Structure formats: structure tokens, C-alpha cells
Amino acid sequence: MRLQHFDWTSSGGLTLLDQTLLPGEERWLEISTVDALVEAIGALRVRGAPAIGITAAMGLVAALREHARESRAAFTTRVERDAARIRGARPTAVNLGWAMDRMVRRAGATPGEGGAVLAALEAEAQAIWDEDRAACLRLAEHGQPLLARMVTGARLRAGADEGEAGADDGTVNVLTHCNTGFLATGGIGTALGIVHLAGERGRRLHVWVDETRPLLQGSRLTAWELVRAGIPHTVIPDGAAAGLMARGRVDVCLVGADRIARNGDVANKIGTYPLAIAAARHRVPFYVAAPKSTFDPACGSGDEIPIEERRPEEVTKPLGVRAAPDASPAFNPAFDVTSADLIAGYVTEEGVLRPPF
Numbered sequence: 001m002r003l004q005h006f007d008w009t010s011s012g013g014l015t016l017l018d019q020t021l022l023p024g025e026e027r028w029l030e031i032s033t034v035d036a037l038v039e040a041i042g043a044l045r046v047r048g049a050p051a052i053g054i055t056a057a058m059g060l061v062a063a064l065r066e067h068a069r070e071s072r073a074a075f076t077t078r079v080e081r082d083a084a085r086i087r088g089a090r091p092t093a094v095n096l097g098w099a100m101d102r103m104v105r106r107a108g109a110t111p112g113e114g115g116a117v118l119a120a121l122e123a124e125a126q127a128i129w130d131e132d133r134a135a136c137l138r139l140a141e142h143g144q145p146l147l148a149r150m151v152t153g154a155r156l157r158a159g160a161d162e163g164e165a166g167a168d169d170g171t172v173n174v175l176t177h178c179n180t181g182f183l184a185t186g187g188i189g190t191a192l193g194i195v196h197l198a199g200e201r202g203r204r205l206h207v208w209v210d211e212t213r214p215l216l217q218g219s220r221l222t223a224w225e226l227v228r229a230g231i232p233h234t235v236i237p238d239g240a241a242a243g244l245m246a247r248g249r250v251d252v253c254l255v256g257a258d259r260i261a262r263n264g265d266v267a268n269k270i271g272t273y274p275l276a277i278a279a280a281r282h283r284v285p286f287y288v289a290a291p292k293s294t295f296d297p298a299c300g301s302g303d304e305i306p307i308e309e310r311r312p313e314e315v316t317k318p319l320g321v322r323a324a325p326d327a328s329p330a331f332n333p334a335f336d337v338t339s340a341d342l343i344a345g346y347v348t349e350e351g352v353l354r355p356p357f
């Protein structure tokens, strides 16, 4: 199964699948202005750390096209100003700032007037995409050996249970959080990419899909990908994960990352940290999968990672349905930080790493 959720249009604009409407509707948007791009990233029409870096670079090119006749000075000033605005659309995923830095550097290093700089920026955006697609595949390959059955007392006791995890037919039970597949990257995915590749190779797999409150990237997006790929899976409320681990029904946890600090602390979708704690308690290996573009060498530890706080209504009115009294305030951090000591390894395109990187 291959799935593409963004592309160039025939006129050099950016088109992308609006992820806020999935799984109910597949509607493609066209983006040709910085305003529309910032809105699309902020509203999570496109999301996932690598995907927002790539589409930000492509969207910047799309927005710059009508200014290609400008002088070099005017055009490069515009590139810097637009890149700064786009970078501010979401604060946590380092891939966004990383991609904008690459674009600004490339503009500065390209001789000539606006048209020449624009051509170089288009090549740079395409390179960011191509590199991510290749990195995802290499990462997924390095992750294959991690899909192993866990043999513990809880697992042996679970052997008596019925169902996908209890039946002792060699099925590996993976638990994942949020969406880290095609829809989050420029290729097969990171954590979910490992699953997709194993599925393509006919491995016996079953995926526990955390629904991922409050925006349901797990039940809306990961489950949608797994249905298309024909990979057995079960959607669970986030709160069910620890109990499944206690009963030996999870062999390995695979999650993605939005930013990895120098000491190995990881910012990822809210709910990742409690999963890691539960995994440590029940000795379930907990791996983070991410390309090198998600590592932030400028960031010493998780304390320095800016955590995006989103509108309270996403909690009190999920999918537009009132779920809390009007008068109740809500706190809605989009990410949390998992400390390095809870992480068994970091699956990257270079192999499975451990800090110091």
C-alpha cells in the first residue's frame, strides 16, 4: 500500500488532503498563500512532524511564485519574512523550523535574481521531501527486528486468553499512539512505517491503536491507514493501554517524536509519557522512531522544548459535540515529554541509536 497526501499542482502550487475531515471525507485543498499555509498547519489539516516540514517548504515555494520577478534583495527578504511566519504556525515539531532554516540558507547561498532563487528553493523543497521518503524506508527496515514476541509471565498467562493477543500463533502485538504513518511523513511513515513494512512482508501483526485524545489522530488516521493496508488492528481508548500491558497483550510500543533533545528526552503527542511509564512498569520495550530531522542538537533536554497549548474547545467539544459543561475550563497541551530513561532505543534511518547521539 502506498499513500500520498500532498503533491505539487500542475501550476506549481501545493495540494494536500485535509486530515481534519478524515476518515469521513477525502477533500483536497490547494495552497498558494502564506496565510492559507499557516492556517492549514495550525488547524492540523496537515500534521505530523516530518509532513509539516516538507509541506511548509513546498507551500513557501507555492506562495513565492507570484513574486519571482522581484530583485534578489526584495525576494530574499520576502523568503526570510515568510519563513519566519510559517515557522511560528506550530512550536513543538522541530522539523518545521529545520525545514525553514534550510530554505532560508538555500536562498542566501543562491546567486541571481528572484527567479533563480525561486528555482533553487523548489529544488530544495523537493530534496527535503525525497530525503524524508528515503529516510522513512531505511528507518522501517531498521525497525523490523524490534517486532518480536515478548516472553514474560504475563504473556504466558495471557496465552490462556482468547483473541488476537492471546492466541499463541506468533502474532506480534504492537501498541502505537497518534499517527506516524504515510499521513505524518513524506513516505511510508516512522513508527507506523515499521508496521507497514512488516505488513507488506506478511509478518503476523496486530496493532493496538490508541485513539489519541483529544483530536483522535489514532482512531481517525492510523486506523484509516491500517484498514487500507489490510493490517489487523483494534482501536482502544488511551486509558486501556496500561491494562493491556499488565495482561501481557503488548509486545512492543512504537511511537514517533516531534523533537528529540540532546539527552534523548522526547516530545511527542500528549499521552506518550503515561504510555512510557506503563511500559516501564510492565517491562514492555518502548521505542521512539524518528528521522534525523527530528533531533534538535540545540536543545539540551526536554525542559527546553516548547509545548504547544491548543484551544480548550478541542477538549470540551471534541468533533463539535459538547463533552463538558460550558462553565468548565480545560487545559489542552498538544504534546508531553518522555524522559530518555524510559526509552529503549531511537529507530532512525542510521539504525537504532541510544544517547549520547
Ligand code: MRU
Binding pocket: 044, 047, 048, 049, 050, 093, 177, 178, 179, 180, 181, 184, 185, 189, 190, 191, 217, 255, 256, 257, 258, 268, 269, 270, 334
Ligand atoms: O499534533 P500532531 O498530529 O501533529 O502530532 C503528531 C505526533 O505527535 C507524531 O507522533 C509526531 O509528529 C511524529 S509523526 C512521524
